[in-house]
Amino acid sequence: xxxxxxxxxxxxxxxxxxxxxxxxxxxxxxxxxxxxxxxxxxxxxxxxxxxxxxxxxxxxxxxxxxxxxxxxxxxxxxxxxxxxxxxxxxxxxxxxxxxxxxxxxxxxxxxxxxxxxxxxxxxxxxxxxxxxxxxxxx
Amino acid sequence: xxxxxxxxxxxxxxxxxxxxxxxxxxxxxxxxxxxxxxxxxxxxxxxxxxxxxxxxxxxxxxxxxxxxxxxxxxxxxxxxxxxxxxxxxxxxxxxxxxxxxxxxxxxxxxxxxxxxxxxxxxxxxxxxxxxxxxxxxx
DNA sequence: ATCAGTGCAAACGATTTGCACCTCG
DNA sequence: CGAGGTGCAAATCGTTTGCACTGAT
Numbered sequence: 001x002x003x004x005x006x007x008x009x010x011x012x013x014x015x016x017x018x019x020x021x022x023x024x025x026x027x028x029x030x031x032x033x034x035x036x037x038x039x040x041x042x043x044x045x046x047x048x049x050x051x052x053x054x055x056x057x058x059x060x061x062x063x064x065x066x067x068x069x070x071x072x073x074x075x076x077x078x079x080x081x082x083x084x085x086x087x088x089x090x091x092x093x094x095x096x097x098x099x100x101x102x103x104x105x106x107x108x109x110x111x112x113x114x115x116x117x118x119x120x121x122x123x124x125x126x127x128x129x130x131x132x133x134x135x136x137x138x
Numbered sequence: 139x140x141x142x143x144x145x146x147x148x149x150x151x152x153x154x155x156x157x158x159x160x161x162x163x164x165x166x167x168x169x170x171x172x173x174x175x176x177x178x179x180x181x182x183x184x185x186x187x188x189x190x191x192x193x194x195x196x197x198x199x200x201x202x203x204x205x206x207x208x209x210x211x212x213x214x215x216x217x218x219x220x221x222x223x224x225x226x227x228x229x230x231x232x233x234x235x236x237x238x239x240x241x242x243x244x245x246x247x248x249x250x251x252x253x254x255x256x257x258x259x260x261x262x263x264x265x266x267x268x269x270x271x272x273x274x275x276x
Numbered sequence: 277a278t279c280a281g282t283g284c285a286a287a288c289g290a291t292t293t294g295c296a297c298c299t300c301g
Numbered sequence: 302c303g304a305g306g307t308g309c310a311a312a313t314c315g316t317t318t319g320c321a322c323t324g325a326t
Contacts, residue, residue: 010325012281032315048283053316055281071261072205074212074290075315089255098255104248110264117227117236118272121265123209126248128257148300150306170290186308191291193306212315213290 009062014047018055019064019080027088027097028068028077031056070097071125089126093133100126147200152185156193157202157218165226165235166206166215169194208235209263227264231271238264 003023005011021034029037031052039046056078059065065078072090087104088097103124110119141161143149159172167175169190177184194216197203203216210228225238241262248257 010280012325014282030315048285049315050284050317051282057317058281068209069207069212071207071209074207074214076212089257091255092258104243104246108242108246110242116269116272117229117264117266119227119264119266120230123263123265125261126255126257127259127261128255131254134254134256148305150300152307168290187290188292188309189307196306 006062006064009058009064014051015055015058017047018052018059022059022065022078022080025079027086027099028066028070028079030075030077032075034078068123072127087124087126089128089130091130091133092127093129093136096130098130144200144202147196147202152189153193153196155185156190156197160197160203160216160218163217165224165237166204166208166217168213168215170213172216206261210265223259225262225264227266227268229268229271230265231267231274234268236268 005016005019009015017038018034021037022029031049034056035046035049035052038052056065056067059078060067064081066081067076067078069076070090072095085103087100089100090097105122105124110122143154143157147153155176156172159175160167169187172194173184173187173190176190194203194205197216198205202219204219205214205216207214208228210233223241225241226235227238228235243260243262248260
């Protein structure tokens with residue numbers, strides 16, 4: 001836990017735990033995943049599920065986290081807002097997710113939308129087959 | 139209803155109705171939206187919600203529809219698989235969706251994924267502010 | 277001390293499932 | 302006629318809410 005907790009919010013034990021889990025996560029997590037992780041780690045009884053949801057809601061309001069869903073799965077997931085953003089390639093067979101090492105839009109302009117729509121963010125997911133599943137199919 | 143129904147599946151009245159609605163839809167629809175549309179149009183009592191879900195599930199298995207979610211909203215939506223695919227720009231204020239008139243990846247290569255991941259599909263959503271909401275903010 | 281945060285259990289909305297009946301092919 | 306589809310109601314799953322209690326500042 002060698003990191004600072006952002007200011008302007010009350011840091012209870014529960015909130016710190018959730019924050020730490022998101023901080024160490026390799027990819028966006030659902031409320032359930034966070035709950036399970038806490039339940040496993042915490043001997044002294046875990047938190048109420050509702051608490052996790054409320055904490056995530058509070059984090060979102062404060063702009064600490066980004067709320068999204070994977071497009072192939074309707075579960076809501078949360079990720080800490082860091083400097084940049086990451087896109088993923090998702091395997092259609094084993095559902096493994098591989099982060100892209102760069103954003104294809106870094107130096108590319110977005111297409112016109114017809115009206116003068118002002119683009120500020122974007123989300124991209126690639127789908128296909130990972131090395132293992134591709135070979136397995138042969 | 140001047141269109142053919144794909145073969146290899148039993149075409150009940152209910153399935154035809156759902157198919158027609160998806161056929162005429164401008165964008166992906168949720169089971170609820172389809173249900174509501176049928177409930178409104180059909181005087182003679184509408185279908186059981188479960189029927190809509192089962193029909194959509196059957197369509198997906200047959201490869202007739204594509205199942206997705208909007209990334210800013212966890213609702214599951216379905217769209218008929220047609221020739222191409224469409225991306226949308228979503229207004230962060232009024233949630234209006236504007237279809238892009240072309241896919242930015244039409245002539246652009248995907249970034250490396252590290253492993254040799256074989257990309258077959260992709261999904262993109264742009265976020266920002268539509269003309270009206272952009273002006274309203276001033 | 278005070279007010280926001282938490283636990284618990286009940287409420288909710290979307291989706292699924294079991295079972296008896298009905299219908300397309 | 303027979304396999305598969307449908308309606309209904311109960312069950313499930315993720316998430317939200319009301320209320321009394323607890324804890325951070």
